[in-house]
Amino acid sequence: MSWIDIGPIEAIPLRGARRVRTPHGCVAVFRTDAQEVFAASAACPHRGGPLDEGIVHGTRVTCPLHNWVFDLTTGQAVDEDARIDTFPARIEAGRVLIDLTRLANRAA
Amino acid sequence: MKRKLVVIGAGMASGRMLEHLTEDAPEAFDITLFNAEPRGNYNRIMLSPVLSGEKTYAEIVTHDDAWYAERGIACRFGEHVTRIDRARKVVIGQRGEAPYDRLVIATGSAPFIIPVPGRDLPGVVTYRDLDDTNAMIEAANRGGAAVVIGGGLLGLEAAAGLKARGMEVTVVHLMGHPMERQLDESAGYLLQKDLESRGIRVLTRAATKAIIGKGRAEAVLLEDGRTLPADLVVMAVGIRPETRLAVDAHLSVARGIEVDAAMRTSDPDILALGECVEFDGHLFGLVAPLYDQARVAADTLLGREARFVVREVATKLKVTGVNLFSAGDFAEREGREDIVFRDPGRGIYKRLVIENDRLIGAVMYGDVADGNWFFGLIRDRTPIEAMRETLIFGPAAAQGGGAQDPLSAVAALPPEAEICGCNGVCKGAIQAAIEGGATDLGTLRARTKASASCGSCTGLVEQMLQLCLGEDFKAPTRQPICGCTDLTHEEVRRLIKTTPLKSQEAVWQELGWKTRNGCHVCRPAINYYLLADWPLEYRDDPQSRFVNERRHANIQKDGTFSVVPRMWGGLTNPRELRAIADVAEKYAIPTVKVTGGQRIDLLGVRAEDLPRVWADLNAAGLVSGHAYSKGLRTVKTCVGSEWCRFGTQDSTGLGVRLEKLLWGSWTPHKVKLGVSGCPRNCAEATCKDVGIVCVESGFQIGVGGAAGMDVKATEPLAQVATEDETVEIVTAFVQLYRENARYLDRPYKWLARVGLDWVRARVVEDRDERARLIERFEISQSVYRKDPWAEQVRRHADDFAPLADLRLEAAE
Structure with missing residues (x-):
């Protein structure tokens, strides 16, 4: 595992998300109402909508362009045959850490 | 070979006859339909709601072009028939002749x-x-x-x-x-x-x-x-039967065209029906007997035995809010007795007329719920001796039931009781249709025609569904907000006010939300309801807002945003235009476009540039145009009396004044205004949510217009003499809408639910209520009448950029 510190947890709003730029595309880091974070590819597979701008509810996010809903624990779309890539993410000492090894490997 | 049928007049009676005919025997006739009006059959009973603005013509069309085309009916609309030549069996119209084997005269009536x-x-x-x-x-x-x-x-x-x-x-x-x-x-x-x-x-x-x-x-x-x-x-x-063609053709005509019980005139190849006929000394003006005639006429044309029988009809007045019912004979005469019930406080009056132990007439005002039951007793000549004491209290009391449960009243009706007066549909027929699988209102309407004409019996028909289906029937009016709750928008709004509930968490907890914290459907709605009802206590939650309202810009298909600065009443100046031009160049904004609401739209702005774009615009005095919000959007104006030779009032000034008052307010859906300086209406005010048309004597305020997926003209709310009162009424209207409408209902949809009268009573007629609404609006505006762009620039500028950029680290 290769954890990267991307910033303090307070930088992500409760029930919100922030975007992280990577050499392999943008990743959205979500924070739910509980103290938990998820990381996933930021682009909706439907029309490329920015998922970090969607409404976060429970452990789901709704794409702001056409309301596709994704489960952040699995990346699976609700009622659609589609999914987004998810990546390991955790909170440690108030900092958000993500591991993008899988993303880098896929790109390589 | 098909026989030729010519029909003169495309009214409700002949329209119904053609329905029967083309359904029962689609191949029997080649049909030609003349109509003096340049259009086909529409529901004439509903002209009153069209006049009052509660319905549009499109909503009352019964047969459109496609309907006639599908049935191969040759339509000659807008063409007057000049003569019937019985010897040659042709109908002579203005544009030519039409031969017939059978002719139906349905010329209706003419106003007296x-x-x-x-x-x-x-x-x-x-x-x-x-x-x-x-x-x-x-x-x-x-x-x-x-x-x-x-x-x-x-x-x-x-x-x-x-x-x-x-x-x-x-x-x-x-x-x-x-x-x-x-x-x-x-x-x-x-x-x-x-x-x-x-x-x-x-x-x-x-x-x-x-x-x-x-x-x-x-x-x-x-x-x-x-x-x-x-x-x-x-x-x-009053009206009189239109008999000119029949008289000229030497058919037997008294007050109306005389017909026998099979609807045949004195010429057996010619039938007549509707308001133009006279049968057994009777003339006809209400729709129910005309539909009976239509059935009989269709049967006669198809060679079936059928007899028209005059039946009792009941009357209702289609004026919103006025409830009256009358049936039978209620003149005072010897041997007749009255039972009268009055409730002065509620404006209720009921009178039953009894003769020889039978109910022969009923008049009711204010409370007409039992009308159909009384009507059934009159028509069936039911002996009423046993229930006489409690008769006036209706079917529930007569059957010994105490509670006024509307379902038990319907349950008590006999199978032959008429539910739909317009189409003569009785309870038994509805019950049979439901048992035959018509388990929702739409299907039931299609199969039986119950509640398909004037619609006033819709409630009864729904009660029938409920009665027959029990738990399986979900009243169509009950639409939960989303899967997170079983409650409707209205119920949640009421509970937020009355419980009271002042946070989203309180709503989820107290109202038993099934999800952890809602979904993208209910969250924006609940957030709106809370901030509208508790402007001082509740703090707007950006995370419960759709991206546009959280970002204060409109997201585009590529993830960039569009930015629209406010131009009060559509007015701008060289300094603002220069600032906009500078911003467009500085941030390489690809598209600059003028909007329909008299603003300038900058399209293709990257999210991280938004705060700097706003800061530059703010520096030139420009603020958010809220082109992204469920809130006040634009007030479109014309130049009014300041420049226009036709302008009657300062429409531009009024538009600016309204916009400065209303801007920043959140509403259930977007709100657009228009102010036109004269009835030429250059600001297109009559298709706005609120549209003001200035006239010499003052200001006409219309509400509930639409020019989106639905196109609809405003309905007149009030006409007032002064600009001040205009502003008051508009403000009170917006606040009433804010406090009562469902989230995502534009004003026209909300008005369709509550009725314009209900709104007018509060914002026009009741001045105290108007003042209270304005006061509550001002309290809310003390929080929200400010530029969100300036606040974002000041407090959240960093949130628009990515949290981290890992591209460089990865490169190292």
């Missing part, structure tokens, strides 16, 4: 014109068809005074419609009380009082002597010397 001087002046209209209705709407749009001659069903519906459109209305009626053919004096009194409380003046025992005016109607002169100013005179004293 009282023979007084001035009856031909422009400005004198009748009330019969769509063209009459449109003429009245057009006259009403010019405002002023209307005199309706005739206080019967039609006259009162016309009066109510014209009043709803903002005219001063006086009804002139020859008899002692309105609707004397359907109501007794007590009910007539209550009706007159009700009409007068709505601002309609009713003059009884008043005879018209002349209509006077130079070149057009200006006033109505009464026999007693009184003069009533009138910009519009509506003659609604």
Whole structure:
């Protein structure tokens, strides 16, 4: 595992998300109402909508362009045959850490 | 070979006959349909709601072009029939002949014109068809005074419609009380009082002597010397069968075209039906017997035995908020007894007339729920001895039931009880259809036609569904907000106010939300309801907002945003334009476009540039145009009296004033205003949520327009003399909408639910309520009347950039 510190947890709003730029595309880091974070590819597979701008509810996010809903624990779309890539993410000492090894490997 | 059928007149009776005919035997006839009106069959009963603005013509069309085309009916609409040649069996129209094997005359009726001087002046209209209705709407749009001659069903519906459109209305009626053919004096009194409380003046025992005016109607002169100013005179004293063609063809005609029980005229190849006929001494004006005739006529044409029987009809008045019912014979005569019930506090009057142990007449005002039950007793001549004591309290009491449960009342009706008066559909037929699988209102309507005409029995039909299906029937009106709750928008709004609930968490917890914290459907709605009801206590939650409202810009398909600065009333100046041009160049904004709301749109701005774009615009004095919000969008104006040679008022100034007052407020859906300086309406105010049209005498305020997926003209809310009162009423209207509408209902949809009368009573008529609404709006605006862009720049500028950029680290 290769954890990267991307910033303090307070930088992500409760029930919100922030975007992280990577050499392999943008990743959205979500924070739910509980103290938990998820990381996933930021682009909706439907029309490329920015998922970090969607409404976060429970452990789901709704794409702001056409309301596709994704489960952040699995990346699976609700009622659609589609999914987004998810990546390991955790909170440690108030900092958000993500591991993008899988993303880098896929790109390589 | 198919036989040739020619039908003269495309009204409700012949329309229903054609439905039966083409359904039962689609191949039997080649059909040609003449209609003097340049259109096909529409639901004429619903002209009153069209006049009052509650419905549009499109909503009352029964047969559209496709309907006729599918059935191969040759339509000759807008063509008058000049003659029937019985010897050659041809109908002669203005544009040629049409041969027939069978002919149906359905020419309906013509309005009766009282023979007084001035009856031909422009400005004198009748009330019969769509063209009459449109003429009245057009006259009403010019405002002023209307005199309706005739206080019967039609006259009162016309009066109510014209009043709803903002005219001063006086009804002139020859008899002692309105609707004397359907109501007794007590009910007539209550009706007159009700009409007068709505601002309609009713003059009884008043005879018209002349209509006077130079070149057009200006006033109505009464026999007693009184003069009533009138910009519009509506003659609604009655109708007479339209028999000219039949007379010319030497058919047997008395008051109407005489027909036998099979609807045949004196020429067996010619049938007649509808308001033009006379049967057994009876004439017909209500729709129920006409539909019976249509059935009989279709059967006769197909060679089946059928007999038309005159049946009792009940009357209702289609004026929103007026409930009256009358059936049977209620004149006082020897041997007749009355049972009367009055509740003065609630304006209720009921009278039953009994003769020989049978109910023979019923008049009800204010509470008409039991009307159909009484009607059934009259029609079936049911002995009432056993239930006489409690008869007036309706079916529940008569059967010994205590509670006034509407379901038990329906359950108590016998199978032959009529539910739908227009189409003559009885309870048994509805029950059979439900058991046959028609388990929702739409299907039931399609199969039985119950509640498909005037719609006033929809509630009863729904109760039938509930009765037959029990738990399986979900009333269509009950729509939960989303899967997170079983509660409707209305219920949640009410509970937020009354419980009270002042946070989203409280709503989820107290109302038993099934999800952890809602979903993308309910969260924005609940957030809105809370901030609208508790502006000082509740803090807006950006995370419960759709991206546009959280980012204060409109997201585009590529993830960039568009930025629209506010231009008050559509006004701008060189300094602002320069700032916009500079911003567009500095941030390489690809597209600059002028919007329909008189603003400038900068499209293709990257999220991280938004705060700097706003800061630059702010520096030039420009603020957010809220082009992204469920809130006040734009006030579109014309140049008004400041520049325009036709302008009557300062429409630009009023638009700017309204926009400065209303901007920043959140609403259930977007709100767009328009202010036009004269009725030429260059600001297109009449398709806005709130549209003001200035006239010489003041300001016409219309509401509920739409020009999106639905296109709809505004309905007149009020006409006032001053700009100040205009601003007051508009503010109160917006606040009432904010406090009551469902999230994502535009004002026109909300108005369709609550009714314009309900709104007018609060924002126009009740001045105290108006003041309270304005006060609550101002409290809310103390929080929200500010520029969100400036606040974002000040406090959240960093949030627009990515949290981290790992591209460089990865490269190292």
